[in-house]
Amino acid sequence: MKEEKKNAQQTDNVAEGLRNDNMMSDTAITNALSDIEKEKDDSKKRQAKRAICVATYVNRKTVLQLQQRRREDDITKEKLDKSKKLLERLIGFETEIKDGSLVPTKKKIDAKERLTPVEFEEETRKMSKEIAEKMKESNATYDKQHKELRNSYEGEYRYWINDFYDF
Numbered sequence: 001m002k003e004e005k006k007n008a009q010q011t012d013n014v015a016e017g018l019r020n021d022n023m024m025s026d027t028a029i030t031n032a033l034s035d036i037e038k039e040k041d042d043s044k045k046r047q048a049k050r051a052i053c054v055a056t057y058v059n060r061k062t063v064l065q066l067q068q069r070r071r072e073d074d075i076t077k078e079k080l081d082k083s084k085k086l087l088e089r090l091i092g093f094e095t096e097i098k099d100g101s102l103v104p105t106k107k108k109i110d111a112k113e114r115l116t117p118v119e120f121e122e123e124t125r126k127m128s129k130e131i132a133e134k135m136k137e138s139n140a141t142y143d144k145q146h147k148e149l150r151n152s153y154e155g156e157y158r159y160w161i162n163d164f165y166d167f
Contacts, residue, residue: 053157071138079131089115
């Protein structure tokens with residue numbers, strides 16, 4: 001009987017020892033809470049970094065696109081001006097826009113400046129080639145600038161854009 005009590009006590013001591021070993025210490029709990037706070041802070045830092053880089057990328061890309069559109073506008077205005085002058089040289093009168101239409105005025109163009117239909121066609125082709133070359137140069141400029149942006153630090157975050165913006 002004494003021996004049975006002794007065995008039961010030893011079993012209880014072993015179980016109590018295991019339970020005590022499994023108890024979390026105050027140090028472990030404090031360290032765990034500290035780690036949680038650090039991980040939360042790191043997560044917020046990553047989120048802020050991502051948001052800043054995405055916003056910077058979008059802003060810079062938008063500026064590049066705006067510059068591209070302005071170059072295209074300038075080229076389009078040049079084409080409009082040149083084509084108007086070619087038309088005027090063909091018909092022999094200066095023109096003006098009335099109600100959305102190009103209308104000849106009474107002011108004549110010098111006969112030396114006038115064009116025949118064949119010359120008009122030739123000059124129009126030449127103008128079209130010049131305009132196409134300028135558009136090509138403008139597109140090449142944009143492509144080069146956009147590639148630089150994509151290769152920048154912020155460019156690495158371009159894949160996150162859809163998480164922030166509805167495009």
